[in-house]
Amino acid sequence: MLPHRDRSALRKIEEELAASDPDFVAALSAGAPPVRSRTWLATLILADITVVLMIVVGLLAGSTGMFLWGLVMVPAFVWIHRSILTRKRDHTADDAKA
Numbered sequence: 806m807l808p809h810r811d812r813s814a815l816r817k818i819e820e821e822l823a824a825s826d827p828d829f830v831a832a833l834s835a836g837a838p839p840v841r842s843r844t845w846l847a848t849l850i851l852a853d854i855t856v857v858l859m860i861v862v863g864l865l866a867g868s869t870g871m872f873l874w875g876l877v878m879v880p881a882f883v884w885i886h887r888s889i890l891t892r893k894r895d896h897t898a899d900d901a902k903a
Contacts, residue, residue, distance in 0.1 A: 849889075853882055 807815070823830045856878045863872025 849882075849885065856882060 856875050859871050859875030862868065863875055
């Protein structure tokens with residue numbers, strides 16, 4: 806447990822920070838994203854890298870099938886990324902209204 810002097814100093818720092826940068830305070834109070842969403846994001850990034858590699862390897866190796874499957878997957882991943890961004894914007898807009 807902190808002494809009273811240290812607690813009051815921390816409280817003053819928090820109040821000054823909240824007054825000077827409310828967005829930063831809101832981001833800190835929101836905390837880290839859940840583990841499940843971080844896992845989903847990591848999986849999505851790995852899938853993006855895989856699609857790019859499929860296109861590049863398909864072009865360089867002359868593998869038409871790999872190249873075409875990579876091209877087929879690009880719009881799907883664009884749609885997934887846009888859906889995630891839309892949800893995040895809606896979620897932050899709802900938080901800002903509350």
